Amino acid sequence: MNTRKVLLGNEAIARGLIESGCDVITAYPGTPSSEILPAAAAFADELGTKTVVEWGANEKVALEVALGATFAGKRACAVMKQVGLNVAMDPFMSAAHFQLEGGMIVIVSDDPGCHASQDDQDSRGLALFAKVPCFDPASAEEAKSMVASAFELSEKHKVMVMLRPAVRIDHCRQDVQLGEVRHASAPADFKTRPAGHKVVMPARIMPFLEAHNARFEAIRQEFETGFGQYNFEIPAKRPATLGVIAGGVSFSIVKDLLEALGRDDVAILKIGTPVPLPEKLAEDFLARHERVLVLEETFPVIENQLLDRTRVMGRWNGWVPKQGELVPEVVESVLLKALGEEPPSDPALERLAAARERLGLSVKKPVLCAGCGHRPSYFAIRKALPDSIIASDIGCYSLSIQQQAVDTIVCMGASITVASGLACAWRSEGAAPRRPIFATLGDSTFFHNGMTGLATAVYNRHPFVLAIMDNRITAMTGGQDHPGTGDKPRQNETGVAVGLEEAVRGCGVSYLKVLEPYEVEANLETIREAWAYAKEHQEPAVLVFRHPCVTMLKARPEKRPVTVVAEKCIGCRFCQDRFGCPGLAWDGENRKARIDERFCVDCGVCVSACPHGAIVRIGEVL
Amino acid sequence: MQFIIVGIGGQGILFASRVLGHVALSKGLHVNGSEVHGMSQRGGSVISHFKIGSYASPLVRAKEADILLAFEQGEGLRNFHFLKKGGTALVNTDRPEAFSDPDLVAFLRAREVRLYPVEGTRLLREKMGGRFLFLNALILGALAASGASGFEAVDLKKAVAELAPARFREENLKAFELGFEALPERS
Numbered sequence: 001m002n003t004r005k006v007l008l009g010n011e012a013i014a015r016g017l018i019e020s021g022c023d024v025i026t027a028y029p030g031t032p033s034s035e036i037l038p039a040a041a042a043f044a045d046e047l048g049t050k051t052v053v054e055w056g057a058n059e060k061v062a063l064e065v066a067l068g069a070t071f072a073g074k075r076a077c078a079v080m081k082q083v084g085l086n087v088a089m090d091p092f093m094s095a096a097h098f099q100l101e102g103g104m105i106v107i108v109s110d111d112p113g114c115h116a117s118q119d120d121q122d123s124r125g126l127a128l129f130a131k132v133p134c135f136d137p138a139s140a141e142e143a144k145s146m147v148a149s150a151f152e153l154s155e156k157h158k159v160m161v162m163l164r165p166a167v168r169i170d171h172c173r174q175d176v177q178l179g180e181v182r183h184a185s186a187p188a189d190f191k192t193r194p195a196g197h198k199v200v201m202p203a204r205i206m207p208f209l210e211a212h213n214a215r216f217e218a219i220r221q222e223f224e225t226g227f228g229q230y231n232f233e234i235p236a237k238r239p240a241t242l243g244v245i246a247g248g249v250s251f252s253i254v255k256d257l258l259e260a261l262g263r264d265d266v267a268i269l270k271i272g273t274p275v276p277l278p279e280k281l282a283e284d285f286l287a288r289h290e291r292v293l294v295l296e297e298t299f300p301v302i303e304n305q306l307l308d309r310t311r312v313m314g315r316w317n318g319w320v321p322k323q324g325e326l327v328p329e330v331v332e333s334v335l336l337k338a339l340g341e342e343p344p345s346d347p348a349l350e351r352l353a354a355a356r357e358r359l360g361l362s363v364k365k366p367v368l369c370a371g372c373g374h375r376p377s378y379f380a381i382r383k384a385l386p387d388s389i390i391a392s393d394i395g396c397y398s399l400s401i402q403q404q405a406v407d408t409i410v411c412m413g414a415s416i417t418v419a420s421g422l423a424c425a426w427r428s429e430g431a432a433p434r435r436p437i438f439a440t441l442g443d444s445t446f447f448h449n450g451m452t453g454l455a456t457a458v459y460n461r462h463p464f465v466l467a468i469m470d471n472r473i474t475a476m477t478g479g480q481d482h483p484g485t486g487d488k489p490r491q492n493e494t495g496v497a498v499g500l501e502e503a504v505r506g507c508g509v510s511y512l513k514v515l516e517p518y519e520v521e522a523n524l525e526t527i528r529e530a531w532a533y534a535k536e537h538q539e540p541a542v543l544v545f546r547h548p549c550v551t552m553l554k555a556r557p558e559k560r561p562v563t564v565v566a567e568k569c570i571g572c573r574f575c576q577d578r579f580g581c582p583g584l585a586w587d588g589e590n591r592k593a594r595i596d597e598r599f600c601v602d603c604g605v606c607v608s609a610c611p612h613g614a615i616v617r618i619g620e621v622l
Numbered sequence: 623m624q625f626i627i628v629g630i631g632g633q634g635i636l637f638a639s640r641v642l643g644h645v646a647l648s649k650g651l652h653v654n655g656s657e658v659h660g661m662s663q664r665g666g667s668v669i670s671h672f673k674i675g676s677y678a679s680p681l682v683r684a685k686e687a688d689i690l691l692a693f694e695q696g697e698g699l700r701n702f703h704f705l706k707k708g709g710t711a712l713v714n715t716d717r718p719e720a721f722s723d724p725d726l727v728a729f730l731r732a733r734e735v736r737l738y739p740v741e742g743t744r745l746l747r748e749k750m751g752g753r754f755l756f757l758n759a760l761i762l763g764a765l766a767a768s769g770a771s772g773f774e775a776v777d778l779k780k781a782v783a784e785l786a787p788a789r790f791r792e793e794n795l796k797a798f799e800l801g802f803e804a805l806p807e808r809s
């Protein structure tokens with residue numbers, strides 16, 4: 001087969017997994033990695049493979065399931081976003097030390113510039129920390145080919161390997177060569193001996209460490225010479241005034257930039273295997289260039305492995321910004337500075353800036369969709385108990401910060417544990433909480449890391465209300481299934497839906513009610529009742545706000561069209577600041593709210609959002 | 623050929639680069655682009671970069687874009703700096719008076735930008751019962767009429783037909799036609 005197809009970078013990676021005969025693929029969604037698993041399932045369906053493709057409840061679960069499969073000699077892969085690796089760090093460290101029977105790769109997608117993440121970590125740094133070899137692709141095609149190389153390296157050295165695509169590779173769209181399935185693992189077989197290979201215990205781990213270090217150095221030697229397709233030099237066409245060492249998409253950007261600028265006096269050393277760094281390759285390049293600029297995202301991982309940085313321009317000496325994405329404009333300005341040149345002046349840009357200023361243009365922040373059940377849920381909590389502290393979590397509902405209804409966000413699952421900590425703060429004074437305490441999180445987040453916190457809260461008698469925003473899907477990351485939905489990625493395969501209420505009750509909760517978020521007025525009393533119960537009984541009370549996701553599940557609301565009665569709207573902006581629906585726009589000229597027909601889905605819920613009764617159902621207008 | 627495509631999450635801007643990629647691939651050309659997935663898709667500003675030809679990087683550098691497609695006027699104006707000298711801007715317009723801002727006029731003149739305002743939202747309201755989801759096909763129709771992409775209108779239209787979900791094919795083609803007809807004279 002010799003066909004090219006335009007694929008998303010994540011689809012190219014998924015295709016690489018299936019062509020490499022990966023037997024078990026697991027993941028927990030997270031931008032920018034989320035599309036890899038569903039695409040792998042689609043290719044597996046299309047090519048008729050038996051590949052197991054599964055979501056785990058969280059990244060630790062996903063990585064451990066993949067690891068278990070390698071113990072029986074199968075090829076396995078776990079996929080996650082960068083902060084997902086924090087959750088999976090424990091098994092990641094253990095797995096790093098094993099002599100694996102089957103090939104294993106961990107795909108960790110980084111998000112330089114924090115487009116959709118709570119932080120900007122460079123997973124190559126964690127690969128270095130664990131002494132796990134890492135591939136860093138510069139294009140979709142390369143990412144696909146690195147999947148195959150990573151499995152080969154993994155099996156040759158019996159080591160777990162990391163593939164680290166950054167967001168611009170995950171979410172690029174390129175034409176890619178498609179191939180056939182080229183590998184078949186041996187039949188599954190668990191070798192009981194030698195037993196030590198799959199057991200981490202104090203007495204057994206010491207000999208592992210020596211072997212692990214030796215293996216890391218052996219792989220470094222291979223990277224020096226054996227991976228010329230990923231590590232290579234593009235020499236200058238005349239004596240070079242500058243050398244650039246670059247990896248990942250930064251390489252692609254600087255390559256295009258030099259071509260566009262018509263520069264033939266800059267040499268590039270591309271590094272596709274930054275961990276462990278092929279040191280000799282880099283030292284040799286350094287020796288031949290007076291000055292060398294290092295471009296990589298986002299931490300100085302290549303840079304810090306260079307033994308002598310005196311002639312290196314990088315992050316250590318301020319030539320390259322320490323945070324933010326290295327977009328082409330940034331690379332251009334860093335490069336010109338390194339060459340000692342000024343960027344060309346552009347007076348037209350100043351006129352454009354002036355026009356923008358006058359026209360008042362700003363970046364539009366994301367908002368909850370029109371008709372979303374999260375919005376009225378938070379609105380009702382704030383309305384029922386205006387003084388409440390709302391410890392929130394990571395999911396679409398974090399956007400409710402625009403409704404002034406989110407007080408804390410830490411990491412997945414931390415809504416519950418932070419609420420516990422707040423309750424403990426007052427308990428440490430021998431007092432009951434002086435403000436109502438709420439924890440709010442989504443259904444996927446509850447299964448990810450919420451249940452352990454809830455069991456802890458029940459056990460320790462922490463008084464707060466846990467509101468589970470159950471939209472029956474993992475929405476923020478694009479609509480993935482999770483244990484609560486029961487659906488699975490491969491066609492004709494269904495799992496078992498784990499009941500949310502059963503899980504909550506199983507954690508020992510005695511107060512549990514399920515609410516329809518659209519019924520704002522009716523819910524106010526229940527919200528107050530739940531808090532009174534929590535306080536009186538000294539235990540968490542749970543409310544499930546259940547409304548299927550309007551966008552991902554296409555759960556179009558029953559039509560209840562509304563209008564804003566202009567005479568009644570006093571222009572207080574309460575509906576804008578506390579409800580904030582894209583369907584309910586602000587008419588700045590007339591200082592009144594109005595329905596924006598482009599976005600309104602006629603759910604009618606905003607009737608509850610106006611304290612002055614200016615939003616009314618059509619048909620009820622007098 | 624380098625494109626910048628901007629709008630707000632939910633307007634379906636990714637469809638435009640899929641159509642362009644489909645046509646390019648059928649002509650044996652390489653493509654490379656960058657999309658926004660995740661949080662910003664929830665109604666926030668979104669930007670797609672799309673390049674046809676032998677490019678290593680998926681991103682378009684400021685002052686390099688041949689064509690800017692703006693699904694929303696404000697987003698378009700915010701991203702005019704991507705346009706190269708002599709570039710083309712196609713903007714879904716709801717407040718045409720903004721284009722007479724003196725500084726904006728000076729910028730467009732200095733950059734020699736060919737600007738095509740298209741009242742897509744109004745057309746969809748009047749001619750397609752307010753089904754604003756078809757804005758992407760309408761913009762592609764306008765792009766076809768401008769001739770700026772270097773692709774034939776028939777090829778673009780065929781790609782829209784092939785990539786649109788079957789049950790919306792007719793509506794997509796109608797919106798494409800609306801966009802094609804709507805293109806004003808060069809301004």
Ligand SMILES: Cc1ncc(C[n+]2csc(CCOP(=O)(O)OP(=O)(O)O)c2C)c(N)n1
Binds near residue numbers: 394
């Ligand atoms: C450790 C970790 N893994 C993954 C993510 C990516 N992520 C952000 S929100 C979210 C899940 C949201 O699902 P849910 O709680 O059901 O809320 P919804 O978006 O559906 O409202 C995920 C997986 C993350 N931020 N952190």
